[in-house]
Amino acid sequence: MEATRRGFLTAAGAAMTHHDPHGEDHDDDHQEAPSDLTLRVKALESLLVEKGLVDPAALDALVDTYEHKIGPHYGARVVARAWADPAYRKRLQADAAAAVGELGYAVQHGNLLVVENGPQLHNLVVCTLCSYYPVSILGLPPVWYKSAAYRSRTVIDPRGVLREFGLELAEDVEVRVWDSTADQRYLVLPERPPGSERLGEEALAALVTRDAMIGVAKVKPPHTGGAA
Amino acid sequence: MNGIHDMGGMHGMGPIQYEKNEPVFHARWEARTYALNAAIRPGRKWGIDASRYGIEIIPAADYLRMSYYERWFTRLVEMLAKHGLVTRAEIESGKPAPGSPKATPALTAGMVGRRAASGAPARQAPSSPSRFKVGRRVRARNIHPAGHTRLPRYARGRVGKIARDHGVYAFPDTSVHSLGEKRQHVYSVRFAARELWGESASPRDSVYIDMWEDYLERA
Numbered sequence: 284m285e286a287t288r289r290g291f292l293t294a295a296g297a298a299m300t301h302h303d304p305h306g307e308d309h310d311d312d313h314q315e316a317p318s319d320l321t322l323r324v325k326a327l328e329s330l331l332v333e334k335g336l337v338d339p340a341a342l343d344a345l346v347d348t349y350e351h352k353i354g355p356h357y358g359a360r361v362v363a364r365a366w367a368d369p370a371y372r373k374r375l376q377a378d379a380a381a382a383v384g385e386l387g388y389a390v391q392h393g394n395l396l397v398v399e400n401g402p403q404l405h406n407l408v409v410c411t412l413c414s415y416y417p418v419s420i421l422g423l424p425p426v427w428y429k430s431a432a433y434r435s436r437t438v439i440d441p442r443g444v445l446r447e448f449g450l451e452l453a454e455d456v457e458v459r460v461w462d463s464t465a466d467q468r469y470l471v472l473p474e475r476p477p478g479s480e481r482l483g484e485e486a487l488a489a490l491v492t493r494d495a496m497i498g499v500a501k502v503k504p505p506h507t508g509g510a511a
Numbered sequence: 512m513n514g515i516h517d518m519g520g521m522h523g524m525g526p527i528q529y530e531k532n533e534p535v536f537h538a539r540w541e542a543r544t545y546a547l548n549a550a551i552r553p554g555r556k557w558g559i560d561a562s563r564y565g566i567e568i569i570p571a572a573d574y575l576r577m578s579y580y581e582r583w584f585t586r587l588v589e590m591l592a593k594h595g596l597v598t599r600a601e602i603e604s605g606k607p608a609p610g611s612p613k614a615t616p617a618l619t620a621g622m623v624g625r626r627a628a629s630g631a632p633a634r635q636a637p638s639s640p641s642r643f644k645v646g647r648r649v650r651a652r653n654i655h656p657a658g659h660t661r662l663p664r665y666a667r668g669r670v671g672k673i674a675r676d677h678g679v680y681a682f683p684d685t686s687v688h689s690l691g692e693k694r695q696h697v698y699s700v701r702f703a704a705r706e707l708w709g710e711s712a713s714p715r716d717s718v719y720i721d722m723w724e725d726y727l728e729r730a
Contacts, residue, residue, distance in 0.1 A: 324540040324584060326605045328547060334607045336554070336596060338616035342546040344623035349545070350535045394677065396699075411519030411663055413563060414579070423545070425533050429579045432528070435521035438665065438718050439708055447527050458704075458716040462519065464661045465697050465721035466559075467677050 354422035355493035357388050363488035366475045391419045399472040407498035408461045408469045409437040415463035417470050448499040471498040478504040515571035520665040541580040554617025556594040560687035564659040641696045642724050647673045650730035659687040662726040670730045671702040695724040
């Protein structure tokens with residue numbers, strides 16, 4: 284059965300015609316022959332477009348949305364607001380989806396819980412079964428989050444995983460790992476770094492990284508730069 | 512199913528490969544695969560649980576060899592064919608069958624922005640009282656369903672404590688196989704790291720796992 288499936292997938296690639304109605308042939312590495320997957324995906328796309336099942340403009344809009352619009356800067360604004368505004372922080376703890384909505388962002392495919400890091404508590408998010416992630420406020424997850432290495436080890440050896448990310452936690456710090464096995468999504472509210480007391484929300488948001496909102500990094504103080 | 516996707520606690524998967532300034536997509540086919548999946552979603556005949564299961568039933572050796580979006584592509588082809596949106600012959604030829612009806616795309620470009628700004632929660636209005644109160648000791652059942660389940664292997668038979676009631680959701684184990692939604696409460700259950708992994712784990716640490724009521728029994 285597996286051989287059969289491979290067979291038709293390959294055939295789909297081979298049957299791909301060279302005409303490209305949308306002028307989307309922008310492969311950078313044009314000196315190399317296109318990979319098998321490049322051909323197979325193109326073949327499927329043109330078939331689905333011809334059958335009226337997908338609108339190529341919608342595909343472009345989707346790619347544009349995740350490449351240029353939705354990303355960790357959304358979550359960073361939520362974190363910065365929570366740091367700057369104690370009342371917002373309370374609302375975020377009570378009903379994160381509603382509080383995120385106040386900033387104009389949505390929480391898709393379920394619900395959101397914000398877990399707060401502190402001097403004695405470190406939260407870390409994983410999805411051992413797949414790759415669930417708060418996409419609507421962090422964008423699409425990075426490859427490492429979806430990798431077998433991260434998914435397998437984070438629950439059994441969180442401190443070892445954090446060490447691999449360059450974060451050494453003291454033994455007396457409690458570690459909580461959140462395994463996203465259902466439709467609940469998790470966002471880590473990192474600790475506000477020292478030296479950021481006088482920064483406004485926009486400057487605070489610029490310090491917050493995707494990794495800190497997953498829990499594999501801390502937010503660095505402003506003088507050393509915020510980028511992980 | 513006790514599949515390769517259920518990775519929690521496994522060894523041998525190597526170091527975490529971190530890429531600085533990682534792009535959202537690494538190749539154009541990845542972006543198009545993502546978009547094709549998302550564009551088909553509003554008009555598809557299968558739900559989110561069936562989508563998850565579609566990844567899980569990829570044979571284990573292939574699952575490990577494939578990249579993330581290669582799995583997505585494989586699943587999409589299988590689901591399209593299984594639900595009759597395209598035929599295997601059409602996929603082979605790359606052309607619609609002569610005389611086949613032309614559909615209307617379920618997702619238009621104009622809808623993309625609106626959808627991104629308004630997600631529909633999967634949580635449903637509570638229809639049943641919860642069986643377990645917050646603080647209650649529970650045991651994850653030692654069950655090994657051959658079909659779809661969201662109960663990870665590493666928790667089965669282990670004792671934890673209800674930390675939070677997330678509300679009522681359809682039960683994936685039955686809904687994916689068209690055996691009914693079987694709506695029930697989902698809880699965040701706290702398991703001490705030592706309960707899961709033994710004495711070598713830190714006495715302070717814990718893992719919180721989201722679990723449907725049917726995965727739990729009183730302890």
